[in-house]
Amino acid sequence: MSLPEIIPSNLPQYVQNRTRSEFSNSIVPPDSVLLFTESDGSGGSNLITKNPDGTFSQINSGINFYKCASIDTTNHTWTGYKAVIDTETGAWSFESIITNGLTYNNFPVPSIDSVYAGENCICLVSNFYTGFPTEGLIFYLPFTEAVETDATGKTLSILNPNAITYTTFQGIRCARIGYRSHIYGPAFYEILQNSKNTKFTLSCWAYTNIPYQVSSFNFGFVYDNSSVRTYININEGRTAFHVDGTGYWYTDITNDTMANYIVTCEGSYFSVYKNGIYLGQLNVKSGNYGPFGYIQDDPSRTTYCPGAVGQWYDDYDCYIAAMRVYDRVLTPAEIATIASEFTPTIS
16 A cells, blocks of 8 residues: 655654555655654654655654643643554554653644654644544544534534533543533534435443433434434433434443443444443334434434533533544444543542
8 A cells, every 4th residue: 555645844743653665656746755653663653754766764763652631831841641552453552641741842832632743742643543443434522622623624513612611530531511501513414314324323422420310411413403313311320312203222221430322323223332332222213214313305404413412400410522423334343442442430
């Protein structure tokens, strides 16, 4: 496989961890270099350039990568989680222990949860392979900071933003969705059709301490007027999945930690998973119904947007992180990978 990217040396914002052979056919114009990293086989990486004459040069060796955990802008220091590589699979993961004493100059300035090369923040790493599936990813909202778009560039709508706070809960960077606050993406009826042939995967991490008898926390696909449509519904004592017009599938299950919830849609039925474990199935209602409810002739009347719907009570907590939507059904291995993204910690 060859990768024809041309990466000027004055734009150190795009780094790929690849092998030199993958760039064998890449053409580098005069006065430029193609910049990438190559594994050194022991958990680190070397910074490599391909030159206009086709040769490769190693700039320096033993580069480590860190995911930013905190920033001190006064002293130009930062902390981060060091990346380590699985030499058998080539996938990266991050240590749970924070590395202190990292520094940066004026550019780039680190931001939390972004990945950087070197202890002195050489450059931002924007294509860091962690083993998480990216094919077919059409919506990704980490919920780690206030933003106007998701990671794919889709504009967000936010209701009552002052009630949405960004924090760390059980060791996971996430958002607390407060009283009557909602956050969701654009209408998806042109991206995912409301058809019995539609396939998608919805994944999200969430927690709530709302009792079953009181209310619940909803996330999934919502109307653009902030009511719910096709969504996951959790509280302290039940996990449920609802499809507008079809009804509920639910199971009594303890929800005492942040957990990963995944729903896959394949044709006319859904499969529900919690922490990678299959829980059950819900079939789409027969007749003129799709995965987002009744199929209308006017698509604007079947508006459905990925997002989270806030609680009606301010006495309880609702935390959410890492919402992803794919336009395909993930494989069992991919579901297991996403379910292992975080390890909640209870102090």
